[in-house]
Amino acid sequence: MAVISTDAAHQEVARMMALITNEFPALIGKLNGHGRALSDPKHWDGPLAQKFRGEVWPQASKDLDKMHNSLRELQQQVQRILTAIDRAGGMH
Secondary structure (H helix, E strand, C coil): CCCECCHHHHHHHHHHHHHHHHHHHHHHHHHHHHHHHHCCCCCCCCHHHHHHHHHHHHHHHHHHHHHHHHHHHHHHHHHHHHHHHHHCCCEC
16 A cells, blocks of 8 residues: 655645634634633623523533634644655655
8 A cells, every 4th residue: 555645745734733823712712712701791681691600611612622623632633644654755
């Protein structure tokens, strides 16, 4: 079986890594900031806002953390695969 790692693959890996390490954490930070602001009853209150504060946002926040962890794991796996292919003499 051939081992291939083209320049295009390296570029795609770099783009993926940039999204995972730079753009996604910034987006998560922004979402968390908005969620915290909306969880403050001084800014947003009422029965549905209370539901958001007590149920919706806590679960969404946990889901965002899980997604962030999954993306970090993906980043590590992609980097290991790329390194292994390059060491095996993948074409460029």
